[in-house]
Amino acid sequence: MRKAERTRKAALDAAANLLADQGYHRTSLEDVAGKIEMRGPSLYYYFASKDELVEAVLTAGLDEARETMTAAMAANPSANGAEMLAAAVRGYFRSIHHKSDVTRANIRCYYEVPSDFRQRLRSKMRSFIEIWEEIIETGVNDGSLRNDIEPAMASRLILAALNYTAQRRNQSATDVESMEHHLLGMVLGGFVAEDVPVGFAPSTDDVPLMRS
Template identity: 30%
Template sequence: MATKTRDKPLPVEADSATRERILLEAARLFRHHGYSATTLREVADASGIKAGSIYYHFESKEQILGEVLDKGIQIVADTVHQRVEALPKDAPARERVAAAIEGHLWGLLHHGDFTSANIRVYGQIPLAAKNRHRKIRRDYADYWDRLLDDALNRGELRSDSSTAIIRLFVIGAMNWTVEWYNPQKGSFQDFVKQIKAIVFDGTFVGK
């Protein structure tokens, strides 16, 4: 898709509201149809604007994708930080990781289109967009690595554990809950309690 330039700026309030609506509709379309199959005309139609008007707000579909991806990660990261930072400074590492699990699931499941689009289309996106998005993903992974390294250093994690593998496994497993979580089958808190029990205590008893 060729890049077009904006003819003139819109008022700030109109620009902001329309921009957010475009991102929301794009996230929904990317989630359900994929990045390649979604056209800018479809995004514009879903947003209630003319196809050409989308260029007042974004230069290309790739730019929209980048912001959808960043927003999906940032929503989850912000919620995780809030949950962890609400704990006392001397909270055990297990409590900090438990808070991070709850925050990740809350951000993930309460902003489904952005977070699910992030997961489902990442493998389809152009390399340039993936490279621009990589930093925010890396920053979030680094945050989890610090939490898990702290648990290891405090002796709260098995000494033979690989924190990188734990992080990849736990985050990977949580991310796919957007595809099967059903809020009608129990409360969010009960769901989180079960996920934390699996992570911390396992599922089998005995040898």
Template identity: 35%
Template sequence: MTLDVNPMSPAGSEAKELKSARTRARILDAAARVLSEKGYAGTRLSDVAAVAELRSPAIYYYFDSRESLIEEVMWSGIAQMRQRLEAVLDAVGPEQTPMERIMIAVDTHLRHELEASAYTTASIRNAGQVPERIRTRHTDESQRYGAIWRDLVRAAADEGEIRPDLDLYMARMLVLGALNWAAEWWTSSRGSVDTVVATA
């Protein structure tokens, strides 16, 4: 036997909020998947609705436009990766050298990008495609993520683990560019993520 919950009661209100949060998350998950596969120009709300198993008009209850939905996915992708990398680096013991910390960051970046998050894949693949008006939060979060890498590279240089004649900004951007590009060319048919990480 099931019990009806009065939607006006505290329990009913909480249940409604939980259902709403789950539906919103489902829409975001679907949008991340579609955006990562079809790109900004090819992402249609009808496709997102189909993946989320909803009717298209339902999306407008949670997001006022296609752009606001994509903006949320783009920001979430880079924010998730930053939070993951911070957590991993915070857990690393002090015995790790700066270069070992960079290798840990490489591992974390690739695994998150290729295995863990369609949000991050969508964010990386579409960073140069979305219009400026919906890029602000993504850009700000990207700079926060880049600052982690800047500190990693600077620490390795200070310890003499990077050649002193190298431009540290160029080195960092080349490494991040190579890591991000893996989202474009890697598939499981080309080898495991373990192999990609080991090679990197």
């Protein structure tokens, strides 16, 4: 029973790695099994179907992301919303770049899997996002974040930028640092220079975006 546990874990790791790099459709069970010196059908001893295996990976990805993120935040419980947000970004970023492949697999595959399958992940995804929304709401309330942003929307944009960095692999340590640097910079302070005041942009065209 111990061996079974280990094999199952190995299969999940192998699957996570392939899913992260090749996506859902290009990852065959034979490929996954091959990575751990087994043959495709053997995986059916551990998982009822390909989708169950993938679901386990993506679920693990969502869990790991949430845990790494909340752990990062727990280091400074008295932080204000903006600080919590920064900690969350760092935590999730680390989950993407310094951990196993499950987070990246989730990022890559969440929208590639069949929709009925995604349905089963939705609640976990939702509660993951809710953490971000709550952080932002906190920041809006304590005045550390702008008061004209909606948590639902802001959180998605932040996550989109974060998730993008998952595509960039095999980068030097400096590059990873630079990514984190820019990410935090954009999310927190934007790219406009400090002495150039910028409000939230109106969406109509005829109004100039920024007043200087």
